[in-house]
Amino acid sequence: AQKITQTQPGMFVQEKEAVTLDCTYDTSDPSYGLFWYKQPSSGEMIFLIYQGSYDQQNATEGRYSLNFQKARKSANLVISASQLGDSAMYFCAMREIYNFNKFYFGSGTKLNVKP
């Protein structure tokens, strides 16, 4: 079974609107961490936001927030007030406590922000 599933290969959003990128994960470890990265066309990977499995509150970083639903094993990224510079690939990733040095990545979602 895949550890990280991103079911939206591509998404469009109008500039200034909010968008949600989906991510579901599969683990039986008691402790794990979830990460979101942005990859512009240049190829670099930019870390956006982190959510720990024991965190009580959803993580937020500026315009990025994480909608964490532990029982459903989902960790969706919400981008508010989309900007043209948000157009990129977005990857969800996970690390587990019992396999600490392995990061599992999803297949990514390509976000296009329309002016």
Add this chain to the structure above:
Amino acid sequence: DGGITQSPKYLFRKEGQNVTLSCEQNLNHDAMYWYRQDPGQGLRLIYYSQIVNDFQKGDIAEGYSVSREKKESFPLTVTSAQKNPTAFYLCASTPQTGAMNTEAFFGQGTRLTVV
């Protein structure tokens, strides 16, 4: 400035040739990783190393080899046994702190094309 340097940025290889991709970090990180990314797809783990002189196979190690003689360096060799080596290769590192929320830091990537 601390970071991860991958070189070269673009690499062309003839079929049947071995080629080595360089990855150097000055972040004093213990763990280093190599990922392969195919167009429109996610990152797949090739090899990772948690400490000098030790490394483990990832999910797609066949046709690749690595070494970790120094903490700062983790070169990847793409051998002639790799059937379809054309891809984007990303090197990453993390500290061995045990902190779940520590993200992986990435280099700028090397785009390998077999001609």
